Every structure is written in C-alpha cells, then in structure tokens.
Amino acid sequence: MVLVLVVGSVATSATQKSYDGYQVLRLPTGSQLPHIQKKLNGLIFDQWNHDVERYLDIALPPTEISKFKSLGLKSRVMHHNLGDSIKAEQKTKRVWKRDIADLSWFDSYHAYDAHIQYFKDLNIVFPNNSEVFSSGTSYEGRDISGLHFWGSEGPGKPSILYHAGVHAREWITTPVVEYIAQKLITGYKDGDLLIQTLLDRYDFYFIPFVNPDGFVYTQTTERLWRKNRQPGPKNSTCYGRDINRNWEFGWDANKGGASTNPCSYDYKGEAPSDAPETQGLDSLVRKLKANSGIELFVDWHSYGQYILSPYGYNETLYAPELAKWTRAASYISREIRDSSTAGATYTFGPCGATLYRTTGSATDHIYAIGGADFSYTIELGDTGHYGFVLPPDQIRRVVEEQWAGQKLLFSLLDQAFFEMSDGLGSDVLST
Structure with missing residues (x-):
C-alpha cells in the first residue's frame, strides 16, 4: 500500500550546537589507563565509551586539540571533523514516499x-x-x-x-x-x-x-545529548535524567553504576x-x-x-x-x-x-x-x-x-x- 507524502530530511536549527573542528579519538588503555587518565586531567573533552579498560573514545573541541597532541599519547582518529560527519549524517539521500515495502527508508536518518x-x-x-x-x-x-x-x-x-x-x-x-x-x-x-x-x-x-x-x-540543538530534558533538582542549572539509570530495581544498589551529579550524562x-x-x-x-x-x-x-x-x-x-x-x-x-x-x-x-x-x-x-x-x-x-x-x-x-x-x-x-x-x-x- 503506497501512501504518497514527501518526507523531508532531518530538522536542523540555527541555534544548533556546532561540532565544527571537533575531533573524536580512540586511545588504547589497558594497564596504562591510570597514566592516561592522569595525563588527560585538566583537558576539556567528552568521553563517549564505557569500556575504558580497553580504550577511551574522546571528543575534543578545537581549542583542546593542540594541548592533546602535546601529551604524546597514542591515539587513532575516529572523526577528523565531527561537524562534517554530523552534516553528512543529516542529509536524506532520496525522497521516501511512505511505501513500507520501499527499503530506501533505511538509507537515511529522519x-x-x-x-x-x-x-x-x-x-x-x-x-x-x-x-x-x-x-x-x-x-x-x-x-x-x-x-x-x-x-x-x-x-x-x-x-x-x-x-x-x-x-x-x-x-x-x-x-x-x-x-x-x-x-x-x-x-x-x-x-x-x-x-x-x-x-x-x-x-x-x-x-x-x-x-x-x-x-x-x-536534532534541533545538541546532536550528542543523551538524557531526557527534565530539569535537575532545586538549585541545579543542569538538565536531564538518564532514563536507563532511573528504573526502580537496583537503583541504589551499588555505588559506581550511575551518577548522583545532575550535570553528569548518567545522572540517576x-x-x-x-x-x-x-x-x-x-x-x-x-x-x-x-x-x-x-x-x-x-x-x-x-x-x-x-x-x-x-x-x-x-x-x-x-x-x-x-x-x-x-x-x-x-x-x-x-x-x-x-x-x-x-x-x-x-x-x-x-x-x-x-x-x-x-x-x-x-x-x-x-x-x-x-x-x-x-x-x-x-x-x-x-x-x-x-x-x-x-x-x-x-x-x-x-x-x-x-x-x-x-x-x-x-x-x-x-x-x-x-x-x-x-x-x-x-x-x-x-x-
């Protein structure tokens, strides 16, 4: 059954955070993890991955790239320019006409x-x-x-x-x-x-x-946002709860499985x-x-x-x-x-x-x-x-x-x- 309606590309906004010039790097860790974390201390970056015992994936803003290079840490580039990768991600290859048999839907994000x-x-x-x-x-x-x-x-x-x-x-x-x-x-x-x-x-x-x-x-403001958009507790200027750290069972069972900091990406x-x-x-x-x-x-x-x-x-x-x-x-x-x-x-x-x-x-x-x-x-x-x-x-x-x-x-x-x-x-x- 074909339902004819043109579906456009991913929505963007003039206020959307720019990732132009950001680099995403992978650092092998293993036994060197404490040494690497110590060297990274004071550097501004977003950590992407959890399995840090094998490697660290970090997104560096342009202002931090030269500082990182001066540390002499071994790394591999995942995204040379994260802004370019995000722009490419948001383009729809062709118009999809609402026919569920048309698998071109799965050639683009929407x-x-x-x-x-x-x-x-x-x-x-x-x-x-x-x-x-x-x-x-x-x-x-x-x-x-x-x-x-x-x-x-x-x-x-x-x-x-x-x-x-x-x-x-x-x-x-x-x-x-x-x-x-x-x-x-x-x-x-x-x-x-x-x-x-x-x-x-x-x-x-x-x-x-x-x-x-x-x-x-x-899609409108910050491509790498993780949490919901609920305001933080009183006196906090941060937003969001991690929905996958907010369920009842095991919520407060152990320290280390989620954050109590409202500004953290895994705030419980x-x-x-x-x-x-x-x-x-x-x-x-x-x-x-x-x-x-x-x-x-x-x-x-x-x-x-x-x-x-x-x-x-x-x-x-x-x-x-x-x-x-x-x-x-x-x-x-x-x-x-x-x-x-x-x-x-x-x-x-x-x-x-x-x-x-x-x-x-x-x-x-x-x-x-x-x-x-x-x-x-x-x-x-x-x-x-x-x-x-x-x-x-x-x-x-x-x-x-x-x-x-x-x-x-x-x-x-x-x-x-x-x-x-x-x-x-x-x-x-x-x-």
Missing part, C-alpha cells in the same frame, strides 16, 4: 515526526493485527507511543517488548526496531510460517522513542522512577506481566557491539537464567557474524561482568520486576570507527544483521529448539 508517521503507516497496512498504543508522556508532553502486533487469534499472548531511542544520541536504534516491525508485517502477509507462528504465539510491543524529548533535542535522578518516561514505561511493564507475561525484552543502544544480560547493578551476582541467556546470545552473535557483510562480531555476557556496572537499568528491572524470561541490552554497531555518529550508509547493514539475530532468537524462544544440540544456528530456521 526527523522525529517522520519516524512517528512511519509507525502509523505500519499500523495502516496491518490494520487487523496492530494498534498504536501509548505508554505515557514525556516531560515536555510528547506521547511515548508505540505499535502493538498480534496474530490471527487476536491479542493477549505473552509479550515481546522492544525499547529504542532511550539515549537520545543513539540514532541507529530506532531504524532497527522499525526494520524488525516491517519484516514481521511483510513476512506475515507473505505467508512466512515462522513469522505467522510467532505472531500467533506472542504479542509484540515496539516503542521507537523511549526518550522523544531528548531525540528532538539532538533524585529517586527511582522520578522521570515521567520511566513511570509510564514501568506501568506498561507491570501491565504486561499481569496479563500474559513478558517472554522477551530488548533494550537497544549503541555503540560497541554487545549482547548483555542481567545483572548490570552487580558484577559478581549471576541470575539463575544466565546459562540460558548466554547460550542464546552466543547463537545470536554467531548468526549476526555469519549474516553480516562486514563480519560484525558481538561480545556477550552479563552486563556488570562483561562491560560495566549499571544501576537502575531497564534490563535488570524488566527481568527482576517484570518477570521477562529473556532480557537483553543490545549495543549496536559499530565498535569504534564512528561511534554515535554512524554514517547513513551503515544503517542498512546494521538493521539487516539485527533482523538475522532476532529471527534466530525467535526460534530459540521455543524450548524444543533450545534443547537441541550445540550445532544450533541458521539451520534452525529451515526446521
């Missing part, structure tokens, strides 16, 4: 309103098996809407829940859930037995923007679920649990290429389901690598032990409180060539890799498949 329209169009072409739903409103009053899919027997089955757009600057996450939704619709309508069986067995809930205010802010808030976005999402999670339960939750993020399971709030505490989650993640990782034109490799394991500690995270909460049978954070591409500013020509590859991984995971949700031999892989999909 404005917020265009993404919302895309999900509405998916609902229009799948009217008897989908509905637009709301999980509350953002601080600035935007609807946190999503799309709910079901099969021939109607809604009410166990749920598969996807969150995207949690951290505003991680633009690649929304196209991934859009692509999965599009493939489910086309597969179901084309008679794909696996997809039809899947939608008859599970209800899907897609939320393309957990943090709509933050995403709009990245004054109290658990004190962000309106988290409140609405948590209500949905508890509703799904009370109905038919949550079979799978995936929280999509970037970057680094990881498949992470609970727990994040404690790096030495392991959930009883860890063996199952790790085994499934190993199959997903292999499927992504085998299907990828770039041979993309995804590291997997429990978040706290594999990557870094995260308190108040959605993945921990939706497992521990929401009762999800499988709960993952997937950190998308890349591993450090581009970081958060992933070029548009990489979108199609990333979404296709994730579809391959999720399609295999759908088969693994069936316990009969999961009990098969260690040779499990692409052959499962033809079983």
Whole structure:
C-alpha cells in the first residue's frame, strides 16, 4: 500500500550546537589507563565509551586539540571533523514516499515526526493485527507511543517488548526496531510460517522513542545529548535524567553504576522512577506481566557491539537464567557474524561482568520486576570507527544483521529448539 507524502530530511536549527573542528579519538588503555587518565586531567573533552579498560573514545573541541597532541599519547582518529560527519549524517539521500515495502527508508536518518508517521503507516497496512498504543508522556508532553502486533487469534499472548531511542544520541536504534516491525508485517502477509507462528504465539510491543524529548533535542540543538530534558533538582542549572539509570530495581544498589551529579550524562535522578518516561514505561511493564507475561525484552543502544544480560547493578551476582541467556546470545552473535557483510562480531555476557556496572537499568528491572524470561541490552554497531555518529550508509547493514539475530532468537524462544544440540544456528530456521 503506497501512501504518497514527501518526507523531508532531518530538522536542523540555527541555534544548533556546532561540532565544527571537533575531533573524536580512540586511545588504547589497558594497564596504562591510570597514566592516561592522569595525563588527560585538566583537558576539556567528552568521553563517549564505557569500556575504558580497553580504550577511551574522546571528543575534543578545537581549542583542546593542540594541548592533546602535546601529551604524546597514542591515539587513532575516529572523526577528523565531527561537524562534517554530523552534516553528512543529516542529509536524506532520496525522497521516501511512505511505501513500507520501499527499503530506501533505511538509507537515511529522519526527523522525529517522520519516524512517528512511519509507525502509523505500519499500523495502516496491518490494520487487523496492530494498534498504536501509548505508554505515557514525556516531560515536555510528547506521547511515548508505540505499535502493538498480534496474530490471527487476536491479542493477549505473552509479550515481546522492544525499547529504542532511550539515549537520545543513539540514532541507529530506532531504524532497527522499525526494520524488525516491517519484516514481521511483510513476512506475515507473505505467508512466512515462522513469522505467522510467532505472531500467533506472542504479542509484540515496539516503542521507537523511549526518550522523544531528548531525540528532538539532538536534532534541533545538541546532536550528542543523551538524557531526557527534565530539569535537575532545586538549585541545579543542569538538565536531564538518564532514563536507563532511573528504573526502580537496583537503583541504589551499588555505588559506581550511575551518577548522583545532575550535570553528569548518567545522572540517576533524585529517586527511582522520578522521570515521567520511566513511570509510564514501568506501568506498561507491570501491565504486561499481569496479563500474559513478558517472554522477551530488548533494550537497544549503541555503540560497541554487545549482547548483555542481567545483572548490570552487580558484577559478581549471576541470575539463575544466565546459562540460558548466554547460550542464546552466543547463537545470536554467531548468526549476526555469519549474516553480516562486514563480519560484525558481538561480545556477550552479563552486563556488570562483561562491560560495566549499571544501576537502575531497564534490563535488570524488566527481568527482576517484570518477570521477562529473556532480557537483553543490545549495543549496536559499530565498535569504534564512528561511534554515535554512524554514517547513513551503515544503517542498512546494521538493521539487516539485527533482523538475522532476532529471527534466530525467535526460534530459540521455543524450548524444543533450545534443547537441541550445540550445532544450533541458521539451520534452525529451515526446521
């Protein structure tokens, strides 16, 4: 079904922060991390990555580049001019005419309103098996809407829940859930037995923007903004809570998994679920649990290429389901690598032990409180060539890799498949 309407490029603003002349550099660390951090002390930069035991990715303003060079630290350039990379990222290659079969949608990034329209169009072409739903409103009053899919027997089955757009600057996450939704619709309508069986067995809930205010802010004002746009506590001039450090479970379990500084990019808030976005999402999670339960939750993020399971709030505490989650993640990782034109490799394991500690995270909460049978954070591409500013020509590859991984995971949700031999892989999909 073709709905003719021209969709423009990403919105920009005259007040948008300029990153012209910024450089993004990768510094190998390892045992030299304390020495490197000491040398960087006093330098103004934005740190991009968490896995600092292997490397540091830093964005340097033009005024700091000569100072950095004088330090004599080994580094590799990710972006020679971050401003140029952002300008290239914001160009739409060609006009998309609202035909969901037209995959050119995944050749560009898009404005917020265009993404919302895309999900509405998916609902229009799948009217008897989908509905637009709301999980509350953002601080600035935007609807946190999503799309709910079901099969021939109607809604009410166990749920598969996807969150995207949690951290505003991680633009690649929304196209991934859009692509999965599009493939489910086309597969179901084309008679794909696996997809039809899947939608008859599970209800899907897609939320393309957990943090709509933050995403709009990245497109109009500051491309690398991460948090929501909620004002800080009294007497603070800083804005934003990190929605993925604001969930109730594990919110105050350990020091080091989030910041208490309102100006920090991972500020946890004054109290658990004190962000309106988290409140609405948590209500949905508890509703799904009370109905038919949550079979799978995936929280999509970037970057680094990881498949992470609970727990994040404690790096030495392991959930009883860890063996199952790790085994499934190993199959997903292999499927992504085998299907990828770039041979993309995804590291997997429990978040706290594999990557870094995260308190108040959605993945921990939706497992521990929401009762999800499988709960993952997937950190998308890349591993450090581009970081958060992933070029548009990489979108199609990333979404296709994730579809391959999720399609295999759908088969693994069936316990009969999961009990098969260690040779499990692409052959499962033809079983």
